Amino acid sequence: MTNHPDRPEDSSDTPEFLTYPDLASRALAGSVVAANDELFAQRENLISAHQPAFDPADFGHKGKVYDGWETRRRRDDGNDWAIVRLGVPGVVHGLVVDTAWFRGNYPPFVSVEAVAMDGYPSVPELLEADWHTLLPRSDARGDAPNYYAVDSDRRWTHVRLSIYPDGGVARFRVHGEAVPDPDFLVGTIDLAAAENGGRLAFASDAFYSSPAAIILPGRARNMGEGWENARRRGPGNDYAIFTLAHRGAIRHVEVDTSYYVGNAPGWVRLSAVDLPSGADLDTGADSGPGWTDLLARTAVQPDTRHRFLVDAAVPATHLRLDVYPDGGLSRLRAWGELSAEDLESARLRYDQTRP
DSSP states (O other), rough: EEOOOSSSGSSSOOOGGGGGGGGTGGGGGOOOEEESSSBBOOOGGGGGOOEEEEEETOTTTEEEEEEEEEEOOOOOSEEEEEEEEEEEEEEEEEEEEEEEEEEESSEEEEEEEEESSSOOOHHHHHSOOOOOEEEEEEOOSSSEEEEEEEOOOSEEEEEEEEEESSSSSSSEEEEEEEEEEGSSSSSEEEOGGGGGTTTEEEEESSSSOOGGGGGGGOOSSSGGSBBOOOOOOOOOOOOEEEEEEEEEEEEEEEOOOOOOOSSSOSSSEEEEEEEOOOOOOOOSOOOOOOOEEEEEEEEEETTTTEEEESSSOOOOEEEEEHHHHEEOOOOEEEEEEEOOOHHHHHHHHHHHTOO
């Protein structure tokens, strides 16, 4: 299988909303719950976490096999659609409709709608719901990632991608701010977890893969599902900074180097800072004033899940992971609690984003 060359997502001029996690991703437990047609290629491919691949020699009984969602050629005036349940409810800041490898069979126009529904609605219930427009019918290019910024401050649970009149889409990304139900933020939780609202704020290097992967749910299944930076040939070290799901006190941490055998860090360090709302985050090579060590520089082993208690749990809004001098991790966990005041703040945020 061939990976698409020169993917524009790797370019420095891509939209800022790509810094937010993909709330629709299968890696975050998203699901394509329905589609009106998927004759040529199945709908589930839309939210696959990996880049779309292509094998020019791969044909099946129904025609060319595509790593994406593809509908049959329409002979009426309608259009095709697919409904995605977001892995985590959230405020959508941008959309990517990637038509990679679809050249003579891509949809020339797309639109996206959203809805917020409590619980686990059935497909018939979703079809009867009151959908709201995130992206009006817009032009789309073939064999390219189509970027669409979204101006919305509401929280959504499902999105519907419509294509006009038919065709193929390789990937559908829904980038935004996770706003989970605060009823599940009680007790000891992983404050860094993407499913709780944590996200990557800065990375010194993401040559092979982004550190955003190490706060995803579950265990990594291989080295490709973690963070791997380039081999460092100069001074200094690599690091990543995460915005915590909510302000909280971290009690113990987990640094997992599973599957990183010859390329794990030699040492790691974890530090935290408590920033007021709206304050600038220092992303410099050395942690500046206000940062407190949770785990001083400590030796780690390859292919090992490490757990460390934090001596002094202090309120924090951001967590910094330093690896020395470089190397990969599969997962990072920061277990702690929200204070009563911080939990109330989370509830307020949840209510403020209600549609």
